[in-house]
Amino acid sequence: MPIDVHQLDDGAWISVDDTREVNVGDLWWLARQDCCPCEMADFLAEGFVEVGVDPPAIEARIAGQCIACGASGVTSWLAVGRVIDGEFHAVAPESVHVPRRRTRLAGPE
Amino acid sequence: MPSKVEGWKDEVYGEEVREHLFEFAEKGWEAIPEDEHDAWFERFKWWGLYHQRNGQESYFMMRIGTPNGVLEPGQLKIVGEIADEYARGPVDNPEFGGAYCDWTTRQSIQLHWIRIEDVPDIFEKLEANGLSTIQACGDSWRNIVGCPVAGKDKHEHVDAWPIAEELHEEFKGNEAYENMPRKWKVSVTGCDEGCGQGDINDLAFEPAEKEIDGEETMGFNVRVGGGLSRKEPRFARDIDVFCTPEDAPKVSAGMSALFRDHGDRDDRFNARIKFLVDEWGTEKIRETLQEEYIDYELPTAGEDLREDYTYNAGRQDEHGDHIGVHEQPDGNYYVGLDVLVGRMGAEDTLELAALADEYGSGEVRLTQRQNVIVTDVPEDDLDAFLDEPLLEEYSPDPHPFMRGSIACTGTEFCSLSIVETKNRQVRYARWLKDNVALPDGIEDFHVHLSGCTASCAQPQIADISLRGMKTRKDGEPVEAFDIGLGGGLGEDPHFADWIAMRVAADEVPGYIQNVLAAYEAESADEESFREFIAARGPVHAQHEDDVVPLRRRGRYGRPADARPRRRHPDLGRRLIREHLRVRSDRRRYGVG
Numbered sequence: 249m250p251i252d253v254h255q256l257d258d259g260a261w262i263s264v265d266d267t268r269e270v271n272v273g274d275l276w277w278l279a280r281q282d283c284c285p286c287e288m289a290d291f292l293a294e295g296f297v298e299v300g301v302d303p304p305a306i307e308a309r310i311a312g313q314c315i316a317c318g319a320s321g322v323t324s325w326l327a328v329g330r331v332i333d334g335e336f337h338a339v340a341p342e343s344v345h346v347p348r349r350r351t352r353l354a355g356p357e
Numbered sequence: 358m359p360s361k362v363e364g365w366k367d368e369v370y371g372e373e374v375r376e377h378l379f380e381f382a383e384k385g386w387e388a389i390p391e392d393e394h395d396a397w398f399e400r401f402k403w404w405g406l407y408h409q410r411n412g413q414e415s416y417f418m419m420r421i422g423t424p425n426g427v428l429e430p431g432q433l434k435i436v437g438e439i440a441d442e443y444a445r446g447p448v449d450n451p452e453f454g455g456a457y458c459d460w461t462t463r464q465s466i467q468l469h470w471i472r473i474e475d476v477p478d479i480f481e482k483l484e485a486n487g488l489s490t491i492q493a494c495g496d497s498w499r500n501i502v503g504c505p506v507a508g509k510d511k512h513e514h515v516d517a518w519p520i521a522e523e524l525h526e527e528f529k530g531n532e533a534y535e536n537m538p539r540k541w542k543v544s545v546t547g548c549d550e551g552c553g554q555g556d557i558n559d560l561a562f563e564p565a566e567k568e569i570d571g572e573e574t575m576g577f578n579v580r581v582g583g584g585l586s587r588k589e590p591r592f593a594r595d596i597d598v599f600c601t602p603e604d605a606p607k608v609s610a611g612m613s614a615l616f617r618d619h620g621d622r623d624d625r626f627n628a629r630i631k632f633l634v635d636e637w638g639t640e641k642i643r644e645t646l647q648e649e650y651i652d653y654e655l656p657t658a659g660e661d662l663r664e665d666y667t668y669n670a671g672r673q674d675e676h677g678d679h680i681g682v683h684e685q686p687d688g689n690y691y692v693g694l695d696v697l698v699g700r701m702g703a704e705d706t707l708e709l710a711a712l713a714d715e716y717g718s719g720e721v722r723l724t725q726r727q728n729v730i731v732t733d734v735p736e737d738d739l740d741a742f743l744d745e746p747l748l749e750e751y752s753p754d755p756h757p758f759m760r761g762s763i764a765c766t767g768t769e770f771c772s773l774s775i776v777e778t779k780n781r782q783v784r785y786a787r788w789l790k791d792n793v794a795l796p797d798g799i800e801d802f803h804v805h806l807s808g809c810t811a812s813c814a815q816p817q818i819a820d821i822s823l824r825g826m827k828t829r830k831d832g833e834p835v836e837a838f839d840i841g842l843g844g845g846l847g848e849d850p851h852f853a854d855w856i857a858m859r860v861a862a863d864e865v866p867g868y869i870q871n872v873l874a875a876y877e878a879e880s881a882d883e884e885s886f887r888e889f890i891a892a893r894g895p896v897h898a899q900h901e902d903d904v905v906p907l908r909r910r911g912r913y914g915r916p917a918d919a920r921p922r923r924r925h926p927d928l929g930r931r932l933i934r935e936h937l938r939v940r941s942d943r944r945r946y947g948v949g
């Protein structure tokens with residue numbers, strides 16, 4: 249079944265199959281990222297700018313700010329969770345994530 | 358590719374959302390198909406309903422748009438009754454109790470904990486009394502704002518209230534403008550103090566004069582593309598158009614059609630007209646307006662009155678915020694009452710409505726500073742009115758920190774928020790009142806607190822701006838604020854300069870204390886805070902490590918034996934930076 253994912257309330261949420269799953273306001277640890285010079289960005293998610301699906305992963309580009317160095321930016325694509333047997337499982341923002349440059353097109357929006 | 362929201366809007370939007378809303382209301386919350394929640398919640402916004410944050414499933418925020426903040430006699434009572442009956446959540450707010458109204462920064466009313474099942478009854482009651490939630494949120498003409506005492510003020514150049522009313526009539530429920538790329542915020546002001554806050558709206562009419570056919574004509578100059586959200590604040594820009602009061606609907610129609618047709622529907626983050634003005638420049642905006650949307654020749658701008666603007670202008674002769682007792686041209690008085698962070702319990706709201714009836718005409722107005730005004734009080738009744746117990750809580754003569762505090766909705770109900778806002782601002786204001794001195798003569802000091810960069814509390818136009826953030830303390834994430842200084846409106850509006858980033862919430866009051874200690878100690882006679890900051894030069898600091906540590910002081914809670922530093926020859930500048938001393942001596946202030 250295709251997974252329906254979009255951002256809601258002007259970037260406050262990632263909605264997966266019409267359930268609000270990932271909210272702004274969390275701190276994400278990002279390694280090998282290009283938003284700021286920090287080796288590990290301590291990245292406050294302020295808005296989801298783009299969302300996409302790369303089954304089973306739900307991915308997003310997040311606008312926000314590294315609270316370690318103060319740089320603002322938009323991340324490359326990050327897995328924010330996975331859909332397994334129709335159920336969404338969020339990743340833990342406080343574990344380490346590695347954004348990647350995405351080669352294929354994102355889903356709608 | 359048009360955004361998903363555009364797709365939903367193409368299916369159902371505008372007026373017709375109401376039928377569906379009522380159908381769901383009748384069948385109950387469960388009737389909204391789960392896989393259509395997102396689409397319907399987006400559409401409900403058009404009718405003023407905004408689904409609250411996660412964990413508050415099935416509850417809505419409801420916004421009532423009152424043009425120019427005017428509540429006609431009898432209307433406030435209706436609002437109070439609705440709040441009392443329908444705006445009760447499962448838990449009380451520790452500061453404000455079980456049911457309350459929020460007076461907003463755009464002269465609207467917000468109620469919370471509304472259930473969809475109650476919407477038809479609420480609408481019926483509102484509409485029977487001339488009130489409505491139509492287009493209070495969503496992508497369309499929002500509530501029209503203006504000088505809150507339009508028609509009742511001695512400082513008036515043109516009475517803009519009839520025009521605001523006309524635009525409200527014309528553009529609410531008007532199919533041609535019901536589906537815009539994004540919100541559309543309009544300000545119409547005729548007073549010469551600048552209290553319409555036109556500079557931060559998408560479309561602003563501000564008073565001006567022009568000679569037309571040999572005759573001095575009163576009317577408006579037109580500005581376009583103001584707004585505060587997303588760390589991309591813009592002041593509205595002058596498009597060199599003068600407009601008579603009669604032509605205001607035409608120019609409004611033209612401008613909003615231009616935005617409707619040319620605004621960005623692919624990327625909601627880029628959709629506001631401020632970005633179109635950035636992209637096109639004001640000349641192309643004017644040209645397109647003239648050529649495609651207006652059937653008469655637009656006069657060039659007239660002479661404006663901006664030089665005289667005193668509202669939030671950072672001047673000593675501030676007309677201020679309409680708080681206090683002021684004479685109307687008809688010899689009656691209006692009395693502005695301070696409502697801390699704009700929130701008033703339902704009972705107090707009903708009491709206020711009764712007092713307005715008893716002492717005034719029953720009319721009550723809402724300001725863009727989240728306060729209320731009772732109008733039309735005869736001189737003979739003033740004393741008795743001022744003696745009413747309710748005015749102890751909502752004072753016409755409040756302490757500057759109580760008076761100047763504004764806060765947005767925040768984590769209590771809003772999904773975008775990073776931090777708690779209203780209750781925190783209440784604690785901050787009380788603490789500042791008890792602990793911090795201001796120079797003599799300062800009656801009004803603006804501290805605006807917003808939970809995120811959407812900037813609903815208009816932080817950038819305050820003396821002290823607080824914007825929700827996070828930081829870490831001992832490795833743990835805690836709520837924090839970016840702090841800005843010296844913003845305001847007036848002839849030369851200025852956005853606050855962000856000078857300290859990510860200050861933990863419990864350190865913010867002490868931080869403000871230190872800034873104000875410098876102001877109190879060093880400001881010249883009669884120097885406003887904004888002038889003080891401007892004269893010393895804004896201090897930009899991306900983060901605290903860019904900021905040089907400064908001299909410490911004993912008087913204001915800092916260690917008296919601290920080593921004085923003399924690294925900066927410019928004392929004033931150094932003092933401003935002083936409060937940025939936020940390393941080893943970071944301390945809690947008992948409020949956070």
Ligand code: HEM
Pocket residue numbers: 257258407418461462463464465467499500542557558583584585586587765766767770771772773811812813814815
């Ligand atoms: C649940 C979410 C939200 C709540 C509870 C909320 C609340 C408010 C309130 C109470 C006001 C003043 C009232 C009025 O417009 O009549 C306001 C104004 C404003 N809102 Fe929001 N808002 C929300 C979402 C947003 C979003 C998503 C944005 C932008 C991306 C935004 C941007 C603004 C701005 C910029 C203002 C006022 C400043 C101006 O006039 O430019 N708000 N909001």
Ligand code: SF4
Pocket residue numbers: 765766767768771772773774775778807808809810811812813814
């Ligand atoms: S400023 Fe942010 S947190 Fe505050 S009400 Fe607006 S959107 Fe919500």
Ligand SMILES: [Zn+2]
Pocket residue numbers: 284285286288289290314315316317318319
């Ligand atoms: Zn960083």
